[in-house]
Amino acid sequence: MKKLENIEYDSLLANFKDILKKNGLKFTIQREVILRTLYSINGHFTPDALYLIIKEKYPDLNVGIATVYRTLNVLEESDVATSLSFGSQGKKFELGNKPHHDHMICKICNTIIEFEDKAIEKRQEQIAKERGFKLTGHLMQLYGICSKCQKTETGE
Amino acid sequence: MKKLENIEYDSLLANFKDILKKNGLKFTIQREVILRTLYSINGHFTPDALYLIIKEKYPDLNVGIATVYRTLNVLEESDVATSLSFGSQGKKFELGNKPHHDHMICKICNTIIEFEDKAIEKRQEQIAKERGFKLTGHLMQLYGICSKCQKTETGE
DNA sequence: GTCAGTGCAAAAGTTTTGCATACAG
DNA sequence: CTGTATGCAAAACTTTTGCACTGAC
Numbered sequence A, B: 001m002k003k004l005e006n007i008e009y010d011s012l013l014a015n016f017k018d019i020l021k022k023n024g025l026k027f028t029i030q031r032e033v034i035l036r037t038l039y040s041i042n043g044h045f046t047p048d049a050l051y052l053i054i055k056e057k058y059p060d061l062n063v064g065i066a067t068v069y070r071t072l073n074v075l076e077e078s079d080v081a082t083s084l085s086f087g088s089q090g091k092k093f094e095l096g097n098k099p100h101h102d103h104m105i106c107k108i109c110n111t112i113i114e115f116e117d118k119a120i121e122k123r124q125e126q127i128a129k130e131r132g133f134k135l136t137g138h139l140m141q142l143y144g145i146c147s148k149c150q151k152t153e154t155g156e
Numbered sequence C: 001g002t003c004a005g006t007g008c009a010a011a012a013g014t015t016t017t018g019c020a021t022a023c024a025g
Numbered sequence D: 001c002t003g004t005a006t007g008c009a010a011a012a013c014t015t016t017t018g019c020a021c022t023g024a025c
Helices: A003-022 A029-041 A047-057 A065-077 A118-130 A147-152 B003-022 B029-041 B047-057 B065-077 B118-130 B147-152
Strands: A081-085 A091-095 A102-106 A112-115 A134-145 B081-085 B091-095 B102-106 B112-115 B134-145
Touching: A003 A029, A029 A047, A029 A065, A029 A091, A047 A065, A047 A091, A065 A081, A065 A091, A118 A134, A118 B118, A118 B134, A134 B118, B003 B029, B029 B047, B029 B065, B029 B091, B047 B065, B047 B091, B065 B081, B065 B091, B118 B134
Parallel strands: A102 A134, B102 B134
Antiparallel strands: A081 A091, A102 A112, A134 B134, B081 B091, B102 B112
């Protein structure tokens, strides 16, 4: 039951270690904890939120906010994690181990629904091509109100 | 030659005044200058960059950064301008007078190309519908390398 | 005249950096 | 051992707020 998840995390971890080694960086407990926590929460978190979760989960390990920022930057630079900029402010991180997906965000409860659509991806490539643009990535976020919140707020 | 632009700006301005009046807010020189500057630069600017341009352009008018922030927030709340969150950090604003468009951003020179695609928009609506989501807006940014930069950097 | 808006400076956040110490390789 | 990483605190930024004064309506 838990086997598959562990294998997935293990390969993620191995990949991360590999990247660190290749860049002459060191593998530390803090970095492992940050990666593990990002993996376990499996969502989108600001550096600060992540920091608080880690402090809660590993009270003995005295992680500093600076380390969280530094590690997230390493993770992002090495494409292990990606950051998203949401609406008003702040940057949120998520692991980039999932194939590829975009986000649909509820304006009211901030729930994030992930989705993937081949048709749009294809069209994006074509648009880029038409303009002589070499595509390397994209960000697509749909904003709206999720079904749950639509029920809650009758009018407005 | 300049006629059309003026008409466009005038209607933008009239609309803004209208919104202000409807909300019991006041129309001030500062607000006009900020709107006019946003219009004239016709691009995407951070509050800080906008502030510097205004200081340069209107040295006599002693605008404060706080007013720029306050006005941008008013503009955004009233849908006259929209803000985009780009890559690493900061929020950029642009006027929302253009019909609708998305952005293609060059990772090297940061040029922003605007585009619009009905096919994608339609697909987005359908995706939202499939998931019981009531769509109110979206953000789509394609990242890559523009044709100019592709020529400049041969390899890499 | 009234009340919202403004500039300034201080405050509140958020992210980065400098430094002495700790620890991975 | 060597040199990178860490925690802490300070610094650097970005954005918001409080306040006395100005100016739009």
